[in-house]
Amino acid sequence: MKKLVLFIPLVVFLGMGVFLYKGLFLNPQQLDSALEGKPIPAFQLEVLEKSGETVTNETLKGKVGLLNVWATWCPSCKYEHPFLMTLARQKILPIYGINYRDDRPLAIRELSREGNPYAINIYDHDGRLGLDLGVYGAPESFLIDHKGIIRYRYAGPIDRNVWKDTLYPMVQQLQAEAAKDGAS
Amino acid sequence: MKGLSALVLLVSMVSIVNATPVDTYEFKSVDNQKRALSLAHSLRCPQCQNQNLIDSNSPVAQDLRLEVYQMVDEGKGDDEIVEFMTSRYGEFVLYKPRMEAKTYALWLGPVALLLFGGLIGFFFIRKQRIAEATNQELSTEEQEELDRLLKRDAK
Numbered sequence: 001m002k003k004l005v006l007f008i009p010l011v012v013f014l015g016m017g018v019f020l021y022k023g024l025f026l027n028p029q030q031l032d033s034a035l036e037g038k039p040i041p042a043f044q045l046e047v048l049e050k051s052g053e054t055v056t057n058e059t060l061k062g063k064v065g066l067l068n069v070w071a072t073w074c075p076s077c078k079y080e081h082p083f084l085m086t087l088a089r090q091k092i093l094p095i096y097g098i099n100y101r102d103d104r105p106l107a108i109r110e111l112s113r114e115g116n117p118y119a120i121n122i123y124d125h126d127g128r129l130g131l132d133l134g135v136y137g138a139p140e141s142f143l144i145d146h147k148g149i150i151r152y153r154y155a156g157p158i159d160r161n162v163w164k165d166t167l168y169p170m171v172q173q174l175q176a177e178a179a180k181d182g183a184s
Numbered sequence: 185m186k187g188l189s190a191l192v193l194l195v196s197m198v199s200i201v202n203a204t205p206v207d208t209y210e211f212k213s214v215d216n217q218k219r220a221l222s223l224a225h226s227l228r229c230p231q232c233q234n235q236n237l238i239d240s241n242s243p244v245a246q247d248l249r250l251e252v253y254q255m256v257d258e259g260k261g262d263d264e265i266v267e268f269m270t271s272r273y274g275e276f277v278l279y280k281p282r283m284e285a286k287t288y289a290l291w292l293g294p295v296a297l298l299l300f301g302g303l304i305g306f307f308f309i310r311k312q313r314i315a316e317a318t319n320q321e322l323s324t325e326e327q328e329e330l331d332r333l334l335k336r337d338a339k
Binding site for chain 2: 034035101127131133134135137
């Protein structure tokens with residue numbers, strides 16, 4: 001019994017070791033979103049290409065979708081863009097763009113030159129929607145389910161690997177949920 | 185003379201370090217300004233991660249800073265503003281984490297470690313004292329044995 005007491009420091013050390021070792025592999029850039037499980041914040045904004053036409057949070061309901069925050073000033077968004085184009089061609093789910101703190105003519109020109117993967121583009125000029133979504137940098141993407149609930153947030157550019165390993169399995173799961181709800 | 189100019193230089197450098205980004209925001213009162221600034225100091229910029237909202241120049245920090253200022257001027261309470269921030273950016277934005285179930289280890293861990301260490305120290309010292317007290321006296325047999333050994337070595 002007395003011998004066992006001598007092992008307490010070793011146990012404490014190993015416990016802390018495991019804890020700290022795990023900490024080494026956390027990515028500090030990848031913050032948990034406080035909004036997962038919550039509905040898309042209420043908003044009413046103009047469509048990027050058509051001033052005067054408005055989009056609200058209700059517009060985005062009904063389908064599993066990908067909300068993608070982008071801007072012309074964001075280099076990682078340019079990196080991400082070709083993959084979004086591929087994704088849009090596959091027609092797996094609608095991609096909604098949030099044009100974040102951007103210049104309207106510049107953004108429109110960028111899309112007409114590089115291609116437009118977005119089903120709808122929301123013009124968030126003053127970044128209010130971005131603020132309500134807890135966006136801290138672009139690009140960021142949000143997976144929403146058919147009820148308009150945010151289910152997952154991915155910070156950083158989406159590429160083939162991120163899509164294959166993380167997002168696509170979740171999309172399939174959410175679409176299965178949507179199909180079940182539609183059937184019942 | 186040299187010392188004086190060095191002092192002047194030092195003072196001017198210190199005042200540069202203390203400079204905060206100049207926002208063209210006019211507070212309704214000095215009290216509001218004080219409260220808003222201290223609140224913004226206690227909130228972490230989600231983008232730059234190790235700067236508070238005042239120190240950071242990132243656009244997100246600027247937005248959030250302004251948001252905090254406006255909310256203070258609207259007469260919103262500290263709790264309400266902190267809630268606004270954490271509901272969007274998570275607990276991460278708080279430099280001082282809240283006391284709740286998942287942060288107990290964080291808050292109480294150091295105290296527990298201190299107590300644990302103190303306890304070990306206490307028992308260790310007491311045990312040594314007891315050992316010292318009991319081992320001082322030799323029995324007569326032991327004394328004889330010791331004398332015999334010492335004599336043998338002396339020869």
